Amino acid sequence: MMDWETLLEMRWPKNACDQSGECCRGAAQSTPWKNLLVQAAQGDPTARAFLNQYQPYPSLEAAIAEAPDAVSASQAIADQRGEQEESLIFYRCIYLQGKNKCQIYEDRPALCREFPESPFGAIPKCCGYYPVKQDCQHKIQTLRDELAELKRLQSMLE
Ligand code: SF4
Numbered sequence: 015m016m017d018w019e020t021l022l023e024m025r026w027p028k029n030a031c032d033q034s035g036e037c038c039r040g041a042a043q044s045t046p047w048k049n050l051l052v053q054a055a056q057g058d059p060t061a062r063a064f065l066n067q068y069q070p071y072p073s074l075e076a077a078i079a080e081a082p083d084a085v086s087a088s089q090a091i092a093d094q095r096g097e098q099e100e101s102l103i104f105y106r107c108i109y110l111q112g113k114n115k116c117q118i119y120e121d122r123p124a125l126c127r128e129f130p131e132s133p134f135g136a137i138p139k140c141c142g143y144y145p146v147k148q149d150c151q152h153k154i155q156t157l158r159d160e161l162a163e164l165k166r167l168q169s170m171l172e
């Protein structure tokens with residue numbers, strides 16, 4: 015059993031990216047593309063930034079062919095949240111050349127610089143951050159189990 019100090023140590027690493035390009039080829043949105051267009055036309059800066067960077071795939075099959083791990087990671091998160099997998103739309107970044115060459119790497123948007131923001135997001139299995147996500151999830155489950163045990167012991171004292 016890990017001690018609490020180790021369990022609470024969930025540092026998110028920097029530089030674990032091996033530049034697979036999977037996240038650039040498989041960005042997901044649950045807002046339909048046409049709705050994003052309307053939001054962008056109404057001046058929504060987030061919708062504008064997203065549409066300036068990403069183009070939707072013509073089909074789910076096309077997205078799976080390009081970024082299978084990113085698609086399944088986003089679908090798993092949708093499942094966890096009780097959302098419909100079918101409502102996800104997948105996109106590819108327009109700045110990506112080939113499989114993994116970012117044409118604006120030095121000036122890439124904050125969204126890319128900060129990916130993945132946390133271990134709770136959709137992180138593809140092939141991603142260099144994935145093992146850390148797994149480790150964090152294991153620690154969180156262990157902490158939950160320990161908390162449940164403490165509550166059980168407390169109830170025995172009452
Ligand atoms: S999926 Fe992970 S390893 Fe691949 S480019 Fe994105 S951050 Fe880097």
Ligand code: SF4
Pocket residue numbers: 037038107108109110111115116117118119122123126
């Ligand atoms: S701007 Fe570059 S790093 Fe960001 S998604 Fe596009 S290709 Fe990937």
